[in-house]
Amino acid sequence: MSTPRRTRLWVPKHVVVTRSAAELPHTAGILARCEAAGVDDVEFLRSDRLTGLRGADERATYARAKSTLAVVVSPPSARKLQPIPPSADWRVDLARGCPAHCQYCYLAGSLGGPPVTRVYADLDTILAGTDAYVGTGAVTSGTEARGHEGTTFEASCYTDPLGIEHVTGSLAAAVTHVGTHDFGGPVQLRATTKFGAVEPLLDLPHHGRTRIRASVNADVVADRFEGGTDPVAVRLAGLGALARAGYPVGLTIAPIMPVDGWRERYTALLADAAAELDGVPGLDLTVECITHRFTPGSKEVLEGWYPRTKLEMDPERRSRKHGRFGAVKYVYPAAEMAEMRTWFTAALTDLLPAGRLLYWT
Structure with missing residues (x-):
């Protein structure tokens, strides 16, 4: 598969630095990258x-916020790591927020x-804190x-770290720390991305301790609902480059939607992934499958951000599921979920046999 053209990297129009963040060394690197x-x-x-982020109305506020990078110190809650099943043992946040415009x-x-x-300037403190876990x-x-993975730390729960790497340098710093630090046991850093600018990561001393996953989807879903991201072909090309650089890699197929012709469209996706990764020596590939879901709160926010969206968020077409603390989310009905899960399990075996399915949700 030839390397496709990459889309332009996100560059913030505004950068704001809080008083405490201004004193930290990582901030100087961020500002140098932004200047460049x-x-x-x-x-x-x-x-x-943080001030000055609101516009005249909701749309103006959204536009200004999405074009702003805030350099801040992480709140204490971010340094007290939380479990993040089914992905990883613990969530470690390098940043919070994302410049992309995914309608879901x-x-x-x-x-x-x-x-x-928000990118966290106290990165050294955050990374040092992982030792205790x-x-x-x-x-x-x-x-x-999954015990062979060691203690796992998910870095992309609240951000896409590769999508902002060129102006933060935080992901490379985390990969280097995890790859070279003397931990008290086996560890793995995990990150997933909708971008393909992986060059800054290729020559790092990762020592196989970081697994980067490409977040991918069927063409009609990615083209229609994933604004401000790289095309899926670019993401797969980046994943192939990482795999050839010795990284463990993965596919995060999300959010899976039963769109018209979904079997044929997801077949094409898996075939493209297989072609990109074909011949990679010692390929270590995982697959995570996540179906589309939403909450009453997220539906309200998303319809405010994207008032003309064609994304299906009809509670009457979904099943209600209760999460922790009684939170409600809407998922596909059980029969539809079972049909998709059966199909994906078989398709992965046929089209991408090297991939280990970690979970379906």
Whole structure:
């Protein structure tokens, strides 16, 4: 498969730096990267409170927030790691927020205020804090199915770290730390992305301790609902480059939707992935399958952000599922879920036999 043309990297129009973040060394690197990218609107705030993000209405607020990078210190809650099943033992946040415009955005309803991208300047502190969690956790640590992964840390729960890497450098720093640090046991950093600019990662001393996954979808879903991201072909090309550089890699097929012709469309996706990864020596490939779901809160937020969206979010066509603390989410009906799961399990075996299916949800 030939390497396709890459889309333009996101460059923030505005950068704001909080008072506490301005004092940290990682901030200097971020600002140097932003300057090199051509950003000339940088504001140093007098406090740690983000201001000036709201516009005249919801649409204007959304547009300004999505074009802003805020350099901040992580809140204490972000440094107290939380389990993140079924992906990993623990969630470790390098940033919070994403510059893309996915109409099903997983962050809608879970992040308060305007959707600005916040990158954490206290990266050294965040990474050092992972030592205390090694050997703990219940998703991979000590389990029969995934214990070989060691203690796993998911870095893309609240951001796409590769999508902002060129202006933050945070993902490369995390990969290097995990690859070279003397932990008290086996560990793995995990990150998933809808972008393909992997060049800064290829020569890092990762030592096989970081698994990068490409978040991919059928063409009609990606083209229609994943604005501001790289084309799926670009993401797959990036994944192939990482695999050839010795990284463990993965596919995050999400959010799976039973669109018209879904079997043929997802067949094409799996075939493209297989072609890109064909011949990679020692390929270590996982697959995660996540179906589309939404909550009452995320539906309200998304319809405010994307008032003309064609994304199906009809509660009457879905089943209600209760999560932790009684939270409601809407998923596909059981029969439809079972049909898709059966099909994907068989299709992966036939088209991508090297891939290990970690979970279906």
